[in-house]
Amino acid sequence: MPSQGYVRFPNIFQDQIVFVAEDDLWLVSTEGGRAERLTAGVGEVRYPHFSPDGALLAFVGREEGPSEVYVMPAQGGPAQRLTFQAGNCRVLGWSPDGEEILYSSNSAQFAGRFEVIYAIKPTGGMPRQLPLGMANDISYSRNGGVVIGRNINIREFSHWKRYRGGTAGHLWCDRQGDGNFKRLLQLNGNVADPCWIGERIYFLSDHEGVGNIYSCTPEGEDLRQHTRHTDFYARHLSTDGKRLVYHAAADLYLFDPGNEELQHLEITLPSIRTQRSRKFVQAANYVDTYALHPQGHMVGLTSRGKAFTFGNWEGPVLQYGEADGVRYRYLEWLADGKRLVAIHDAPGREELIIFTPDASVEPRTFPDIEFGRVTRLEVSPTENAVAIANHRNELILANLDKGTSQVLDRSDSGRIEGLAWSPDGAWIAYGFAISPNKTAIKLCKIETGETHQITDPILEDSEPAFDPEGKYIYFLGHRIFNPVHDNLHFDLSFPRGVKPYVILLRKDLRSPFIPEAKVPDEKEKEKEKEDSSEKKAQAEAETPKDGNQENKEKKDEGTRKVAAISIDLDGIRERILPFPVAEGRYARVRGIKGKALFLSYPVEGVLQHTVHGKGTLEYYDFENYKTEKLFDGVSDFDLSRDNKFLIYNNHHRLRVVKAGEKLKPEHNNNERPNRDSGWLDLQRVKISVQPSAEWKQMFAEAWRLQREQFWAEDMSGIDWEAIYQQYAPLIERISSRSELSDLLWELHGELGTSHAYEMGGDVRNGPHYRQGFLGVDWAYDGEQERYRIARIVKGDPSESQATSPFTGPGLNVKVNDAVLAINGQRVGPDRGPQELLVNQAGNEVQLTIEDAETKETRIVVVKALASETPARYREWVESNRRTVHEVSNNRVGYIHIPDMGGNGYAEFHRGYLAEYDYPALLVDVRWNGGGNVSGLLLEKLARRRIGYDFPRWGQPEPYPGGSPRGRW
Template sequence: MKSKTKFSKKLLLTLNGTGQGYFTQPTISNKQIIFVCENDLWQVPLEGGRAQRLTSSRSETHSPVYSPNGQWIACCTMEEGEHDVYLMESSGGPLQRLTWLNSVTHIVSWSHDGQYIWFRSTHQAVHSRGSDAWIFRVSINGGPVERLPYGPAMTVDLQVNGKKGVVLGRNTLSNSRWKRYRGGMAGEIWVDKNNSGNFKRLFRDLQGNPVSPFWLRERLWFVSDHEGVGNLFSCTPEGGRLRQETFQKEYYVRFPATDGKALIYHVGGELWILDPEENSGPERETQIPIGWHSTKTRLQRRFFYGDEYWEETMIHPQGHEVALTARGKLFSMPFWEQAVRQHGIRDGVRYRMPCWLPNGKLAAISDAPLKKNKTKKLSAMEEQLDVFGSTPTEFPDCSHRLPPGRMQEIAVSPRFQHLALTTSRMELFLINAETGRISKLDDSKIREISDPVFSPDGRWLAYTKHLSLELTAIFLLDLKPSANGKRIKAKDPVQITQPVRYDFSPAFDPEGRWLYFLSSRIYNPIWDTVQTGTSFSRSMKPYLLTLKKDSPNPFEALPHAPGGQETGGTPAGDSSHETQDSNNSTTKQSKDSKKVALEIDLDGIAERIVEFPVSEGVYKQIIGLPNKVIFTEFPLSGALRDLEAEDNQDKDEGILWVYDFEKQEAETIAENVGIVQTSVPDESENSSRTMLYSSGDLLRALEAGVSVPEDTKTEKQHSRKSGWLDLRRIRISVQYQEEWAQMFQETWRLQKEFFWTEDLSGVDWKRVYQRYARLLPRIGSRSELSDLIWEMQGELGTSHAYEYGGDYPYSPRYPVGCLGADLVFDSKQKSWIFQKIYSGDIWKPNEHSPLAEPGVSVEEGERLLAVGGVPVDEHKTPGELLVHQAGQIVPLSVGQGTSKKKQVKGPKGQVSSVKNFEEDARQVLVKTLSGEQEVRYREWVRENIKTVDSLTGGRVGYLHIPDMSTHGIAEFHRGYLAQVDREGLIVDVRYNAGGMVSPLILEKLAHRHLGFDVPRWGTPESYPYHTLRGHLIVIANQFTGSDGDMFTTSFRQLQLGQLVGKRTWGGVIGIDGRYQLVDGTTTTQPQYSIWFHHAGWSVENHGVDPDIQVEDTPQSYINNEDPQLERTVKEMLRLLKEKPVLSVNYSPSPRRLLPE
């Protein structure tokens, strides 16, 4: 290939002048290029020109690869719900599905003869992380898939032109998403020069992250960032004569592809070409001029309903309507009547934290332009307070600057135009919504201030503040506002509670008698049922403080006549309630008293604490009502019930209680409750209060403190009677290009505010923004925006900078029903055999093979003959017949499959031979699984236990911890408690996905054995209970990450035992996943960095080095070996020999003879 690929600037300008797409994942053959843009495949000649769209998919099409002869394109798409392998003619045409695997799949290459497609897939994965993907192959005619024996790998490429070299890429996904990564999961290149199964790893000491290895001519090529930016390099098959081939300065080289003649790749949304025949140097790199003309379908405006995307709400003070944000847009909506109103700029702006002001205006935090029709400059890319009138307008009546940081919580004064704001920088401010005047009220040095709430007269502000990391208290501020509220003379904050643990969620009694709050201070131990231990899971209760010294306990009943009503809650001595009418309604005397400024006796207020007469539990909110108080309680449940929700308190499963001081009793008034709000009517307002609560995606408005009507408890119809609001009245218009630009800016802004060092570890973050923002006009699909955000955040060179979720195009989901078994095709008998059946935990629904169910009892070696009455064969695979059958009861025909034939007549009388299923088959009904990973994982753990037990004669135990979250803590205790009496224990944390429970596991492992509890009958028990006497060894690998990193380095620091395996991932800067973008995307900010006494900051971006390094080579997988486990067992046996765990020789028991 010669210099004809040098394109003129004039041609580039001519073709690119109408706008460009985000061109990725190219493949090349015979001077034709196919690439991905807008989730579809496009084709363009190598010399450039107008691109032609080949597909028009509903979902995402990715990883196209030309066949060796250029006739076919293999790719993956989700047209039927899963990432599977599809085939199409390279000139275009229908897609033909080849696999049905229920897994994440990517095309990697082809066989030389063009008969097989090689792809990586998590099919048959034991571990949940994508790093447990293997290489498979499938015929272009479909049929059985075959797993190649090389072990986990990302890519594989075969040398051409008579050469036999095989190059295997491990951990070789794009290095652009964590730039300059140097941890244990950096890319590995393994080469087998003769295709003999003898692989050698190259570049063990290269200080970079090599990815995407492939053959070109006589050399091996790959992308590496060891020189700073990801560029192409090449070397000999032995790893010698390393040479840089591309010289990009800003963007990483990605997705290189070659047909042996030319080399193309992606750089910053563009496609580039390199002539491998020319001498090395930047002059041989050329951008391909692509004339791209698209209808930009995925940028077209779309419409949504409010129930899909509502975010935050604020009930109107009069209790008749709600202000809310939905997909970042600001709305106000009367509950059941009249029109929904949208406020503010329609597109490209995010509004949040809506609130009603006492003067009826609507305020919200926004990132709108500072002036009309002006785009914000980078230096001004911050948020502001916008105040709107009652009439919907695009631009606010006024805008005010905000304090530094991100506004976290907001409270509105019921009397003055005051807003209390807490910030990410642990400060508390008061802002006047009319004048914009900002007053700093308090700050913390420990954690964010939270839960601000005003007193009914607007004079006092209560809030929660940390005293230490382990204690929070309620504080009170006297704002001393002027009569019109324009000025304040705030006094110093006063701590008004003495916490035992956490005091939080203050709320004022509307009549100024009490201040309510919730507190975690009940240490009532709950015994564990599987081990000796306790927890304090129900530590909370509601409490109140009496605001006047002479106020009695409101829970003590007052004397009353027989047949009369108690007047608890209006105790003697409370002057605001000296007179009541016969219906216990407040008289004019108490009404007038509400207009008097609230005075609080601060002396000794912390001692005037009174506990509510309710049971301890898990409480979240408390709100005061006239003579009542409402609070939410959340049930305790196992965290494994929903593995995606660590804290079930975040689900709308709360119980809403009301405590009535007149009746002196608490009752449940609603269930399945999330967040609750109540209206705060003006002092002159005589109407009752309204409460608004969430329940899943729903909102409900009812009279505050009153039980849900019996006849509407299960009703979901929208009506005044039921209280449910019709959020589909809110109609949302989305212009994607403007929305994505806002999301991109907010992502950048969140990192700027929350990254754990102020200077973002020296990264010029403004420069990074400018570098990637210029690519925004190219973005044409949601997945392209995701890729751009990942690239931008990758410049931080730090772990845990993630982006996931969001509004992706709808693709139908028809998951494949799984049988929990390995099925292989017997080419001789032309039938499918149950090679292995995974029993899993047979007692757990959905966690064992349905073939092992009582009454089904299919055995290994039997044959699957038909699914749903349709015969299976080489081309009609079981997976194809199980599409859309996940979780369904399916009839199977099973038997020995003698393949006897019988003659049948067709509809026109023709005779044909088919298998005779009736003679040999038996019919079974099975309920298929939606996935097999849990079932395969359980089998893998059991096999490892058997291996260790066999090799050590039962002396050593084994357990695996898959993560440091709910699943991991459960697996640890399941394995530990059953084997704690062994002479040694192997703790396997390979593939550990991280979490937060490593301190709990380390605490258990660090227990020192002090003695025995010796009974008269039976076996002595360790003291402390469940303490291991023997040796400990931990196995880790490059997929041990996050809290897995922290576990392994802490295990070493505590000197609990040896560490065997490979260097760990190296990512210990934690996140909280607190922030979502307008379409539901979660972006994470590396916010909490871990420093160790023995290792300092060194674990991040390096990992933890093992004491005994053991490589898991491709040969070990080919030979079905686990060298890391075998080496660990060998080391454990050595320890047992050198330092045996001896049986105990008790000293003579004491004698207690009677005196003679």
């Protein structure tokens, strides 16, 4: 049966409606019925609008990567790309005379959130900015009046429902078209999509709770409500000047203001729904968890929600559980080395499940064990049991033989930070939040359930791990307070602060870091005995098992016995020693025989922060009392249960090596997957994805994550179960990943709260050709058919990415000079400079420049920018600063904060350290992108000046413990 589809972005002209579904444009009658597909591109399309005569369609497309304006015949045909700005853009409609397409964009602006309205001819050419200031919606009356929409949340107001904050959309009206705008209405809600029809302005608003159509006069009087939706918001309202169309949920509606008639249009899409078809994806791109077999010769892997095992370098790849529609996490081998345990969500919540590799029996599930969302899972080394940490700050022990569970511990202050079983399976060590700012290492004795705190933390002790011989527990301690001077102003910080520590479990143990004399003969005998045991174990592992041996092992499943370890709890908190290594940013410590392994990450600036592939794996050798590096480029690592093999992740790659052993140089430098190099060939793992089943699972998990972890238990008064029932049926109408994103945004929007987002996703991607820029404003000289440089954006000439490449020394390019050619291609009326800079970001480009005065031509070579925003932002800030200084007679300093993240923190200090000597400061937070450093900035601003430094030579300087740059 034909699908109704997931309808969005409708626009009307007379008896036809264009809309978006399956990321393409469709055309349907205003009576509904069978729709006709107009596009079949590789990129997503949005915001279609008919020309006033109905002959053309303008829309936003992504056929070459960036969002750009396209135009095509309304009845179908080739589409032409018109803009080359690589900004966020949205087609708003056409000029009343049909001569230009109107669209909003942040292109050529100083901030990503600042949008203006541009106009461009359907035949192409240079866009022109309308003199309206910040605006992102527009509609005209028949008599020349104009209404515009402003602010951030005017664009998708259903994504944050019932929003009442400072970025809510609002309307401004110029009744006569003379440039005199006045605020239209003062509604306590979000306003969007103005449409001027006759003597009234129609728009969407949720000031009464749900987004509906309202209207008022151009004077802002006689407010009326026209639709009565009580569940889904009315969205993307548009008009042809007579009737209005919009969508709510995934349905299309037609509203006639003349008779107040509202029609729900039934439509069908004759489509095979291509994006719902099965596909295969690369396992390496979606690796979630991985675990070595207890003996190290196999790997268990979860990727893209699927569970697999395979031999490290040969053999088949086995998949476990349902093929589609279920997510599997934390796949681990049980103690017997045969069966596997994982977390799955088939019943609509997370649950334990046990698999057998040969699928000889049905997987066993545990419906009576409930634990919410799992954050850590560790399998007992001796019994059929698992320790689970969850989002409720609980430590849970699940007995897989009995199908029972018990809560061993729970924190009122934070989540469990690390889990580790003792080698004999009798104890669990874990990081436990004893207060909001302190985490201690605790021990739980499984037999009795008794818990013991074994460290007195200064801040956070976490990530415990047992020495395999049962002598020590290792952990990471945030205990080092070694301040480092800031290099730009008077401040100190603790950029590292962490060390690995060892807890001696018995009173008779001495420090492992103080050398002891050993008899050489005994030492050699110990090594020979160890080597012999290893060879024997390896031979046994490689020897094929006969039937009798397999039967015996099955009989003994889960009954592995290990010598009991001894722990002297009395005085254990005093038996803690730091490893003799430098402080750092350690992420994990693990023990193997005779060594401890550490993973640490470098200190990096947050603006270039990339953890993946940056870690260093080292070991401390207790026999030789020294630290050595094993590998660079480590994201994370794990060990086999016998501690003899190590697996580590290097940004989409996995490698298995003998634990604590360095590879030979020829093997370490070998990048090919094989036994010598240790790299695994993840292309062996074939992941089949059924999008429709995956989308259904993703929707349910997103809903469940909010239910389990939303900040308020009552879900801000929302009936969250009812919301699921309201939205879940729409999943069947989805035919693309972008439509799922839209549905998830609407779902989260019901909570009416900030920071409820959906990002990323396996959306359909075509090619992406990065647009190059020259950091200039262009002006087209029609008389001489020249593209001239109207302005050069200087920004910060000391930083190449924050200034026009024309500011480089020796180029001597000036305002009014013309660019005649780029890379040998002539610039002209039919092909502007930006079109010739497609796919040139970061490349050197050759420009033919014509001097404005002498008319002489010359060749210059510059490197094209990937973005002009940094340069335009810097110029905007410095212009504001000069203005503030001038109008205040140098009594007020100026700081702009673009966001409350790393970039905003840096920008604040750039301004603050230069401006804080002024008697007053103007702190500008317009167009701020949000974040979490506001408290740190307020701390600086709140400091009182209590003294001055009066040097003998020079001017007095403020003294808050030193001058701004540390001089005395």
